[in-house]
Amino acid sequence: MFEVKIDVFDLESQKSIIENAPKPKAELLIQTSVGKRNKRQSGSSYMKDQTISASVKIENDSRNIDFSEGKGTLFLIARQTRRYSDRDSDYGKVLSKQTFNISVKASEERKFEAQPIVTSYDSDRDETNIGGWAYYGYLFILQDKDGEIHSVDCSIGNLKKDVESDPTLAKKILPLTKESLVEKNLEKL
Numbered sequence: 001m002f003e004v005k006i007d008v009f010d011l012e013s014q015k016s017i018i019e020n021a022p023k024p025k026a027e028l029l030i031q032t033s034v035g036k037r038n039k040r041q042s043g044s045s046y047m048k049d050q051t052i053s054a055s056v057k058i059e060n061d062s063r064n065i066d067f068s069e070g071k072g073t074l075f076l077i078a079r080q081t082r083r084y085s086d087r088d089s090d091y092g093k094v095l096s097k098q099t100f101n102i103s104v105k106a107s108e109e110r111k112f113e114a115q116p117i118v119t120s121y122d123s124d125r126d127e128t129n130i131g132g133w134a135y136y137g138y139l140f141i142l143q144d145k146d147g148e149i150h151s152v153d154c155s156i157g158n159l160k161k162d163v164e165s166d167p168t169l170a171k172k173i174l175p176l177t178k179e180s181l182v183e184k185n186l187e188k189l
Helices: 013-018 156-163 165-171
Strands: 028-040 047-060 067-080 092-102 107-115 117-122 135-145 149-154
Touching: 013 047, 028 067, 028 135, 028 149, 047 067, 047 092, 047 135, 067 117, 092 117, 107 149, 117 135, 135 156, 149 156, 149 165, 156 165
Parallel strands: none
Antiparallel strands: 028 047, 047 107, 047 117, 067 092, 067 135, 135 149
């Protein structure tokens, strides 16, 4: 690669070079934490309430590149527990979709807390299971101010591998809404 001073070009070429040059990207580390608390429903030996809380910590490892005016979207996904009694019931649901406005200055970190949610499910793993929604995993999508996918953090099996190798796949998931029923790869049913 050659390095050439920009002033050797005419003004029109300089403008074009500046507009088309790759923009430096902030180096962000994303850590999503999810906590689950299960509690038996009164009067039932098998039904449980599950309270799910989540937070996202974003650390900007760049020394001089701020990340500003971005948007983070956190999906919390549940899986139908009726799958233990009915093989055709193995699908998921978007329990929560929460969006945060995100700006992280160079060499700083920020933490974002999601609103806790409560779901209920049948905890028996046999043919008597009547169903419900138990936490399955999360997907956090970080977009820059232009709407481009900057980073993805995911805990859901093969989807994690897929979106980490090609973050643009996350754009297909962004239109999902709370209560959407989904396949394991988060494709809408």
